[in-house]
Amino acid sequence: MKNSEKLKLLLENEIIPDLESAIDELFSEIEKAKDVTKEQRGDLDELHQMKDEFKEILRELDNNELEEEEIHEILEALMEAKSDDIES
Secondary structure, eight states, rough: HHHHHHHHHHHHHIHHHHHHHHHHHHHHHHHHHTSHHHHHHHEEEHHHHHHHHHHHHHHHHHOOOOHHHHHHHHHHHHHHHHHHHHOO
């Protein structure tokens, strides 16, 4: 399997759904409290920004706009971050 395919699957099946779940959880906390703290607003903005960036990477993958080296670096960084999350 090519790195571009691996990256696309990782983004579509794990990374973006995980971000969407985190966004949903944060919205649920805000709804229960009926108020949003400055920290929650910052977290929410950060999660949305990350999601948008990953969707842009998917778009670039679909349009063959990324070099193989870029794809490899992104894939490595995401895999490392994912393994760090598992170890925490």
